[in-house]
Structure formats: structure tokens, C-alpha cells
Amino acid sequence: MLWIKTAHILFVMSWMAGVFYLPRIIVHYVEGNAAGEDTRRLVIMAEKLFRFSTLMALLAIIPGLWLWLGYNISGDWMLVKLGLVMVLIAYQLQCFRYIRQMQNSQVIRSSSFFRFFNESALIIVIPILILVVIKPF
Numbered sequence: 099m100l101w102i103k104t105a106h107i108l109f110v111m112s113w114m115a116g117v118f119y120l121p122r123i124i125v126h127y128v129e130g131n132a133a134g135e136d137t138r139r140l141v142i143m144a145e146k147l148f149r150f151s152t153l154m155a156l157l158a159i160i161p162g163l164w165l166w167l168g169y170n171i172s173g174d175w176m177l178v179k180l181g182l183v184m185v186l187i188a189y190q191l192q193c194f195r196y197i198r199q200m201q202n203s204q205v206i207r208s209s210s211f212f213r214f215f216n217e218s219a220l221i222i223v224i225p226i227l228i229l230v231v232i233k234p235f
């Protein structure tokens with residue numbers, strides 16, 4: 099079970115690296131476009147990082163499901179955690195939509211919006227971490 103936990107933690111950490119950095123690339127893209135700079139490299143970086151973080155998310159889900167179902171981990175904290183993980187997956191999908199807009203030069207949000215969007219991932223992750231460690235209910 100410890101190897102499964104280790105794999106889950108490793109893949110979640112890798113996923114979060116992408117979740118936290120991808121919106122920052124979008125901020126640089128929006129600001130670069132506003133300054134008239136060449137932003138093609140940022141589009142490529144965003145695409146590659148999205149693919150990596152999505153793969154890590156899928157790899158995190160596999161041992162996560164194994165731990166949850168195989169070892170009968172239960173409690174209301176787990177249901178809330180799973181709900182927040184679904185919100186994090188929706189966040190990842192929204193990043194994909196923004197990357198598509200970048201590819202088509204159609205990003206309509208400001209860099210301030212994307213700075214806030216970048217920080218909102220932390221607002222999702224902190225309660226997940228608290229639920230996993232403390233298991234308050």
C-alpha cells in the first residue's frame with residue numbers, strides 16, 4: 099500500500115506543477131500580445147505542459163482509485179475531497195479551452211484575470227490537502 103501511496107503522491111505533485119504553472123504561461127502570453135511581442139513559443143510551451151499535466155492527472159487517478167476502492171477508504175471527508183478533485187479536473191479542462199483560444203489568437207481575458215485564475219487553483223488544492231491530512235469528518 100505504501101508504494102501505491104507513493105505513486106499517487108508523486109503523480110499528484112507532478113500534476114499540480116502543471117496546474118500552477120500553466121495559467122502563468124497564459125498571463126505571459128496575454129501580456130506579450132499586448133506588447134506586440136512574438137508569443138508563439140508560449141503557445142507551444144502551454145500545449146506541452148498541458149499534455150504533461152493531463153497525463154500526470156490520469157496517472158494520479160489510477161493509484162488514487164486503487165487506494166479508495168481497494169482499501170475501502172471512506173468517510174465524508176473523502177466525498178468532499180473527490181468533489182474538489184472534480185473541480186480541479188474542471189479547472190484543467192478550462193485551461194485546455196484557454197490554450198485553444200491562444201492557438202487561435204482569441205484570448206479575450208486580461209492578464210489580471212489570468213493572475214487571479216492562476217491563484218484560484220491554490221484555493222482548490224488547500225482544502226484537499228487539509229481533508230487528506232486532518233480528515234475532519
